[in-house]
Amino acid sequence: MSEIKFYKHEQIPMEMHKVKIVQQLTLLPAHERLAKMRDAYFNTFQLHNGDIFLDMLTDSGVNAMSDKMQAAMLEADDAYAGSETFYRMRDKLEEIFGIKYLLPAHQGRACENILATRFVKEDNCVIMNYHFTTAKAHITRLGGRVEELVKDEGLVSKSDLPFKGDMDLDKLKKCIKEEGKDNIPFIRIESGTNLIGGQPVSYENMKEVCKIAKKNNILTVLDASLLQDNLYFIKTREEKMKDKSIREITRMIADLFDIIYFSARKFGFARGGGILVRDEELFHSMEDLVPMFEGFLTYGGMSVKEMEAMRVGFDESMDMNVISQGPQFIKYCVDELDKYGVPVITPGGGLGAHLDASVICSHIPQEEYPAGALVCALYLCGGIRGMERGTLSEERNADGSERFASMELVRLAFPRRVFTLSQTEYVIDRVKWLYDHRDMIGGLKFVHEPKTLRFFTGRLEPTSNWPEKLVEAYEKEFGKDQ
Numbered sequence: 468m469s470e471i472k473f474y475k476h477e478q479i480p481m482e483m484h485k486v487k488i489v490q491q492l493t494l495l496p497a498h499e500r501l502a503k504m505r506d507a508y509f510n511t512f513q514l515h516n517g518d519i520f521l522d523m524l525t526d527s528g529v530n531a532m533s534d535k536m537q538a539a540m541l542e543a544d545d546a547y548a549g550s551e552t553f554y555r556m557r558d559k560l561e562e563i564f565g566i567k568y569l570l571p572a573h574q575g576r577a578c579e580n581i582l583a584t585r586f587v588k589e590d591n592c593v594i595m596n597y598h599f600t601t602a603k604a605h606i607t608r609l610g611g612r613v614e615e616l617v618k619d620e621g622l623v624s625k626s627d628l629p630f631k632g633d634m635d636l637d638k639l640k641k642c643i644k645e646e647g648k649d650n651i652p653f654i655r656i657e658s659g660t661n662l663i664g665g666q667p668v669s670y671e672n673m674k675e676v677c678k679i680a681k682k683n684n685i686l687t688v689l690d691a692s693l694l695q696d697n698l699y700f701i702k703t704r705e706e707k708m709k710d711k712s713i714r715e716i717t718r719m720i721a722d723l724f725d726i727i728y729f730s731a732r733k734f735g736f737a738r739g740g741g742i743l744v745r746d747e748e749l750f751h752s753m754e755d756l757v758p759m760f761e762g763f764l765t766y767g768g769m770s771v772k773e774m775e776a777m778r779v780g781f782d783e784s785m786d787m788n789v790i791s792q793g794p795q796f797i798k799y800c801v802d803e804l805d806k807y808g809v810p811v812i813t814p815g816g817g818l819g820a821h822l823d824a825s826v827i828c829s830h831i832p833q834e835e836y837p838a839g840a841l842v843c844a845l846y847l848c849g850g851i852r853g854m855e856r857g858t859l860s861e862e863r864n865a866d867g868s869e870r871f872a873s874m875e876l877v878r879l880a881f882p883r884r885v886f887t888l889s890q891t892e893y894v895i896d897r898v899k900w901l902y903d904h905r906d907m908i909g910g911l912k913f914v915h916e917p918k919t920l921r922f923f924t925g926r927l928e929p930t931s932n933w934p935e936k937l938v939e940a941y942e943k944e945f946g947k948d949q
């Protein structure tokens with residue numbers, strides 16, 4: 468089933484689960500949030516979770532587990548080498564993806580480290596529909612480059628295109644010709660895309676990309692970290708696929724690729740990662756990197772309890788009632804904001820609702836990080852923590868100049884099965900208020916800027932006293948206790 472239909476009520480998304488364990492939340496007053504924001508140097512990664520009302524930073528490792536996942540944890544088999552838990556998990560992945568060889572890793576970026584270390588050499592060019600921060604950092608660390616060949620429409624914020632994560636096939640052919648196939652260690656498809664609004668990739672596009680890659684003898688890699696959302700969109704938006712089951716679609720996708728890796732902090736709703744390798748020789752060529760960086764080959768840095776939980780989580784990712792929750796809540800949030808006139812990425816994708824800071828904060832120059840400023844403002848005005856996905860999340864060019872991001876987004880992630888509809892309504896309400904007061908938001912500048920992945924640990928300060936003024940206006944509207 469993809470949606471519960473209502474009789475008299477307007478159509479709203481419905482939770483297909485009930486709450487069995489809860490975590491109490493606190494909502495600090497706005498002036499206290501301002502003090503916390505200062506302590507965090509205007510970087511939402513530096514906030515303490517206890518000071519946050521709704522944490523929409525990410526879905527990574529914070530999806531709710533099911534009762535069955537928790538129960539499975541009790542059956543975990545503790546062993547450094549040869550844990551039965553590992554074999555059960557490997558068998559489950561083989562059942563779903565049809566790929567036999569599995570290298571375990573502690574999370575998605577660890578898989579990216581292994582893949583980059585094995586395949587990327589100085590001056591190599593890795594082709595992608597779009598990059599993810601850590602995927603790119605591991606490639607550039609080794610002197611490689613990334614070419615992003617997403618279709619131009621993928622970077623247009625307002626659209627009704629169903630698959631904005633698709634790769635442009637003409638650009639792909641041109642790039643292979645210009646680079647030369649021997650300089651391209653692999654083509655990576657991210658499904659769905661993290662940094663451009665959780666937008667999905669169609670099965671048809673994956674098929675065509677892999678066909679071109681095979682013709683040129685180039686390895687194909689699927690980043691399946693956000694696959695569960697992408698599966699929902701393929702089933703609901705791709706005409707030719709609507710009668711296929713989620714398991715059939717997954718298998719059809721898997722059959723296209725040489726390597727599939729995933730963050731199980733997302734895909735599988737637990738905490739871990741893994742690389743599935745079709746070819747035995749290729750698998751053995753990466754095997755030694757696992758004990759070196761991750762842990763022995765039957766745990767790869769993961770706890771056995773988490774591996775048991777993700778085994779069940781993989782199965783749950785094949786259930787339409789489970790995977791529809793995220794996209795339906797995101798669509799509701801996006802549509803409500805869009806109706807009000809708030810610039811958001813449309814159509815709603817997976818992972819989260821994405822605010823277009825380049826329009827909302829068009830008065831803030833890109834070098835003062837409009838999305839970084841907006842994400843701080845949203846914490847001040849509501850206690851909601853989002854994530855900057857714009858220029859702040861980029862790294863500088865070699866000459867020290869800013870590399871301006873193609874999109875300036877604030878992501879409000881919907882970890883799966885975590886937030887209720889009334890919490891979603893609160894988020895919509897506070898974003899509307901902030902949008903109506905957007906002119907009060909000012910810029911940010913670095914006071915400490917790390918060279919790599921600066922968005923995690925960088926320290927910033929506002930370019931004026933705009934946060935104080937904004938909090939004053941907020942308290943006037945909502946009172947001093949909110």
Ligand SMILES: Cc1ncc(COP(=O)(O)O)c(C=O)c1O
Pocket residue numbers: 527574575576577599601657659660661690692693730731732739740
């Ligand atoms: C598409 C994608 N790939 C890779 C990763 C990295 O995974 P992890 O956070 O487990 O290292 C992420 C994490 O957000 C992601 O969204």
